[in-house]
Amino acid sequence: QSASNAFKVVLLGEGRVGKTSLLLRYVENTFSETQTPTVQATYLSKRVALENDGAATLNVWDTAGQERFHALGPIYYRDADAAVLVYDITDSDSFDRVKSWVKELRQIAGSEISLAVCANKSDLERARKVSQSDGETYAKSIGAAFFSTSAKADKGVAQAFMSVATALDAK
C-alpha cells in the first residue's frame, strides 16, 4: 500500500462484455449503446471516499477484450493490486472466458492479487444464460467478491468499485 493509498486495478473479460461501459458509468456516470471496442488499453483514475472516512485512488486499466489483444494482458495485470473480471450474463462463453483469465492470472500475477467478478448486463434478465448462483458459486470458489451489475441501468457498479477499494485499503 503506497502513501497516497493508490491502487492499480485492471478490468479483464471477453470483448463486448461491458468493461469500458462499467468504468465510464463509474467515473463519468455516462453510458453509450454504441460504445466502441477498446484498442490495447485505456486508463481512468478516481479518488474514492471510504466508509472509514479514509480515501483511496483507484487507477483503473480498461483492457481490450478482443482476442487479437490477448497477449497484452500480462502487461496490465502483472503488477495490479486487483483484477475485476467481467462477463455478460447473456453469454456463457464470456463466463468461461473469465475462468480461463483467472487461471492465467494465478500463474502470472500470483495469489496476492485481489479478485472481483462482475456479472454485467443484469438489465437483460430475459436473455440470461448464466444463472446468478453459478456466478456466485464460481466467485466464492476463487475467493472473489461477486457483483451483479448493469452499466446501462446503473446497478451495482459503484458498489463493485467501492468494495474493491475497501478491500485494498484494508490489506
Ligand code: GTP
Ligand atoms: P472491448 O473493449 O471490446 O473489450 O469491450 P468492452 O468489454 O469494453 O464492452 P463495451 O463497454 O464496449 O460494451 C459493449 C456493448 O455492450 C456496447 O454496445 C454497450 O452499450 C453494451 N453494454 C455494456 N454494458 C451494458 C449493460 O449493462 N447492459 C446492456 N444492455 N448493454 C451493455
